[in-house]
Structures are given as C-alpha cells and as structure tokens.
Amino acid sequence: MKSPKTKFVVILAIGLPSIVGIFVFAQSPSPSSTSSQELPFHLVLQCATVDATKLKEALKPLPSPTYRFQIGAETVGTLPADNSLTPCPAHFSGSSTQKAKFANTTALHDFLTAAGL
Numbered sequence: 001m002k003s004p005k006t007k008f009v010v011i012l013a014i015g016l017p018s019i020v021g022i023f024v025f026a027q028s029p030s031p032s033s034t035s036s037q038e039l040p041f042h043l044v045l046q047c048a049t050v051d052a053t054k055l056k057e058a059l060k061p062l063p064s065p066t067y068r069f070q071i072g073a074e075t076v077g078t079l080p081a082d083n084s085l086t087p088c089p090a091h092f093s094g095s096s097t098q099k100a101k102f103a104n105t106t107a108l109h110d111f112l113t114a115a116g117l
Contacts, residue, residue: 041102043111051116058114059100062107067100 052071059067059076068079079099102108 041105041108043100043102043108045099045117048117054114054116058111062100062111066102069100 050071055069055071056076059069064078066079067077068081069076077100079101100111102111
C-alpha cells in the first residue's frame with residue numbers, strides 16, 4: 001500500500017500544474033463588450049399615444065426599412081408588419097401598434113427623446 005506522503009505528492013504534482021494552467025490560459029472579459037452600447041434594440045410600442053408630428057420628426061434620420069408606425073390610417077416606414085401583435089381598442093384611434101429597430105442604445109435614446117417619449 002502506498003504511504004500517505006506519496007499520495008500527497010502525486011495529488012500535488014497533478015493539482016499545481018492544473019491551477020497554474022488555469023491562470024495562464026484564462027482570459028479576462030473584454031471591457032468593450034457592452035460599454036460601447038452597440039447592441040441592437042427592437043422597440044415595440046403597442047397602443048401607445050404619441051404626438052404624430054414629433055414622431056415623424058424623430059423618424060426622419062432613421063432608414064425607412066427599420067421602422068413601421070401606424071398612426072391612425074397612415075402607415076409610416078417599410079418594416080414588415082407584425083401580425084402577432086393584437087389590434088388596439090377603438091379608443092386608441094389616433095395611435096396604434098408601432099415598431100422600430102435601432103442599432104444601439106444611443107440611437108434608441110435619441111429617438112425617444114426626439115419623439116417625446
């Protein structure tokens with residue numbers, strides 16, 4: 001039977017290089033992964049009441065294929081319609097379901113500020 005001292009030396013010989021290997025090959029998380037705010041956002045305003053003039057002004061700098069807003073009978077933007085959303089009640093006749101896609105949180109913030117939301 002092996003002595004306890006031999007078992008300790010074998011465990012130490014295996015464990016120490018393993019711990020050193022973990023520290024050598026470990027990678028720290030990239031600090032720029034979320035701090036640049038380059039994450040896409042999809043905004044859905046369902047049955048929201050908005051000022052149509054402010055909304056249209058806020059949409060001007062955005063490319064048309066990135067949004068679709070139904071304001072009364074008028075549709076603004078060319079993003080495909082989302083049929084999974086439920087229709088708005090009749091008392092929301094001035095506004096209805098609206099959807100927009102933004103490249104990052106900065107663009108989303110600028111839009112919400114310009115639209116008065």
